[in-house]
Amino acid sequence: xxxxxxxxxxxxxxxxxxxxxxxxxxxxxxxxxxxxxxxxxxxxxxxxxxxxxxxxxxxxxxxxxxxxxxxxxxxxxxxxxxxxxxxxxxxxxxxxxxxxxxxxxxxxxxxxxxxxxxxxxxxxxxxxxxxxxxxxxxxxxxxxxxxxxxxxxxxxxxxxxxxxxxxxxxxxxxxxxxxxxxxxxxxxxxxxxxxxxxxxxxxxxxxxxxxxxxxxxxxxxxxxxxxxxxxxxxxxxxxxxxxxxxxxxxxxxxxxxxxxxxxxxxxxxxxxxxxxxxxxxxxxxxxxxxxxxxxxxxxxxxxxxxxxxxxxxxxxxxxxxxxxxxxxxxxxxxxxxxxxxxxxxxxxxxxxxxxxxxxxxxxxxxxxxxxxxxxxxxxxxxxxxxxxxxxxxxxxxxxxxxxxxx
Ligand code: EPZ
Numbered sequence: 001x002x003x004x005x006x007x008x009x010x011x012x013x014x015x016x017x018x019x020x021x022x023x024x025x026x027x028x029x030x031x032x033x034x035x036x037x038x039x040x041x042x043x044x045x046x047x048x049x050x051x052x053x054x055x056x057x058x059x060x061x062x063x064x065x066x067x068x069x070x071x072x073x074x075x076x077x078x079x080x081x082x083x084x085x086x087x088x089x090x091x092x093x094x095x096x097x098x099x100x101x102x103x104x105x106x107x108x109x110x111x112x113x114x115x116x117x118x119x120x121x122x123x124x125x126x127x128x129x130x131x132x133x134x135x136x137x138x139x140x141x142x143x144x145x146x147x148x149x150x151x152x153x154x155x156x157x158x159x160x161x162x163x164x165x166x167x168x169x170x171x172x173x174x175x176x177x178x179x180x181x182x183x184x185x186x187x188x189x190x191x192x193x194x195x196x197x198x199x200x201x202x203x204x205x206x207x208x209x210x211x212x213x214x215x216x217x218x219x220x221x222x223x224x225x226x227x228x229x230x231x232x233x234x235x236x237x238x239x240x241x242x243x244x245x246x247x248x249x250x251x252x253x254x255x256x257x258x259x260x261x262x263x264x265x266x267x268x269x270x271x272x273x274x275x276x277x278x279x280x281x282x283x284x285x286x287x288x289x290x291x292x293x294x295x296x297x298x299x300x301x302x303x304x305x306x307x308x309x310x311x312x313x314x315x316x317x318x319x320x321x322x323x324x325x326x327x328x329x330x331x332x333x334x335x336x337x338x339x340x341x342x343x344x345x346x347x348x349x350x351x352x353x354x355x356x357x358x359x360x361x362x363x364x365x366x367x368x369x370x371x372x373x374x375x376x377x378x379x380x381x382x383x384x385x386x387x388x389x390x391x392x393x394x395x396x397x398x399x400x401x402x403x404x405x406x
Contacts, residue, residue: 001369003396004239005227005239005396007220007242008034009216009220010179010218011036011039012220012222013179013183013217013218014030014033014217015082016157017030017183018060018062019082021089022086023190026210027212028060028190028215030060030217034220041080045072045076050067052064067090076100082153083100088115092163093164096135099133100131100132100133101130109316117145142165142206146172147173152180155202159202162206169204182218186213187210189213189215192210193207219242219244219267221247222293222386225248226387227393228248229300232258232260232277235274238271238397240271241268242268258277258279280305281310295319295359296359296362296363301366304345306344310339314338322356328351329367348367349371350368355377355382356382360382362383364377369399391403
């Protein structure tokens with residue numbers, strides 16, 4: 001593959017930012033919105049509860065003058081668990097929310113207890129019947145809260161709730177993923193009072209109301225990382241454009257350590273495959289560590305390294321489902337507890353694969369491209385949840401890839 005690929009806006013920034021629309025009656029104008037299924041579902045959920053607006057290409061103009069219904073249906077939450085992000089803002093502005101328990105990718109236990117603990121401490125009464133979470137409150141009140149563990153959407157939910165709470169909220173041990181930082185920027189643009197006196201701490205002065213804003217969503221670092229990894233396979237020469245290089249420092253360090261040929265220039269990566277790749281020992285961690293959302297894709301690349309690599313997954317407890325499928329392609333990977341041992345140098349051969357989650361799908365696409373012969377990936381709709389036009393972007397680079405059915 002050769003040529004230039006332009007990275008879309010970040011799905012995991014756009015999701016909480018759409019939820020933030022609930023916090024104000026004002027119009028929020030987003031640009032660089034990724035055209036992916038999870039965003040379409042979230043936008044539909046917003047409209048279900050009362051938002052008015054439209055999507056036009058990569059722009060969304062949307063406002064929530066009134067909450068028409070406090071119900072976020074099962075249909076929405078089954079597809080994207082980001083629907084839980086509506087809980088904090090709906091409670092903060094309307095005092096009422098009924099959200100079906102979230103579904104999403106099967107990658108292990110995905111608890112929401114820290115979200116609920118925080119909101120209860122702020123004065124919300126939350127009940128669950130196993131299927132729905134029902135929550136109500138008078139005005140939420142400011143609290144001091146230390147997250148017992150790092151959570152991305154938990155941090156985002158409580159930041160949004162605190163923006164309209166009565167008094168000051170201090171949140172400690174917060175996640176610091178670039179998507180959290182971008183949400184903080186949007187909330188500031190909407191009139192919220194948020195500062196960060198120390199790393200991992202946010203202080204939020206509650207306001208009585210917020211207003212509309214104009215916001216450009218950051219580039220998707222996981223999509224960028226996926227194409228960067230793709231470029232490291234033999235025979236490829238790719239310019240990955242519209243990236244924020246520092247968002248991917250952990251991946252750049254790993255790839256440099258493996259001997260990959262990468263040049264960073266401004267907002268682009270130029271990557272050339274073919275250099276002999278050394279094995280790597282990788283551990284997933286909260287940002288700025290190596291992201292769990294790139295673990296599967298990097299594992300595919302490690303099947304081509306000269307030697308034995310290890311990949312330890314510390315964020316989710318069942319995120320190695322791609323391993324069995326990669327082995328069916330000819331990889332030699334063994335899962336031992338929370339780690340995968342990847343014996344590199346495998347000759348991959350095309351076959352029929354089945355994918356289980358979004359990032360695993362991308363890993364299998366990379367495997368299929370590197371394999372001899374044809375690979376058919378079933379369940380590939382997963383890919384479209386989070387990668388805008390991946391087949392078209394790869395075709396433009398010269399890959400032979402066709403969608404048979406989504
Ligand atoms: C976000 O999920 C992302 N989703 C995920 O992206 C990403 O994999 C994950 O963060 C980690 O980076 C969105 O931003 C919409 P967490 P989230 O809460 O917020 C435990 C993708 O492919 N935990 O940070 O749901 C939890 O069980 C995806 O785009 C609790 O114990 O993840 C997990 O082990 C999939 N209690 C760990 O923390 C809680 O209340 C990290 O989860 C919350 C989380």
